[in-house]
Amino acid sequence: MNFFVSEAIASADTSSQSSPYSLMVMIVLFGLIFYFMILRPQQKRAKVHKKLMSSISKGDEVLTTGGLVGRVVKITDSGYIAIALNDVYEVVIKRDFVTAILPKGTIKAL
Numbered sequence: 001m002n003f004f005v006s007e008a009i010a011s012a013d014t015s016s017q018s019s020p021y022s023l024m025v026m027i028v029l030f031g032l033i034f035y036f037m038i039l040r041p042q043q044k045r046a047k048v049h050k051k052l053m054s055s056i057s058k059g060d061e062v063l064t065t066g067g068l069v070g071r072v073v074k075i076t077d078s079g080y081i082a083i084a085l086n087d088v089y090e091v092v093i094k095r096d097f098v099t100a101i102l103p104k105g106t107i108k109a110l
Helices: 002-013 021-054
Strands: 061-064 069-075 080-084 090-094 098-102
Antiparallel strands (some): 061 069, 061 098, 069 080, 080 090
């Protein structure tokens, strides 16, 4: 049994010399993969969502992240909007929680 351990230790002693640039190349490669797979798509989604937030106007039919569908009744400068769910109920939410602006007539179709 001891001879297996000594062979493992002996084989571990043989170290190979690698170039110092290989580590830098690998770090740059992982950085590029991280940028193109994670950061860039997230930045695009954030840009599209910001454009959606700025295009909300009174009378639009919207869908919220909570699943509420309603018509925008009031828009404030502080970033809140009032949504009429039906003739009786009105909800005030932050503008950031709007997921999509729906086509006109969607509420009636539901």
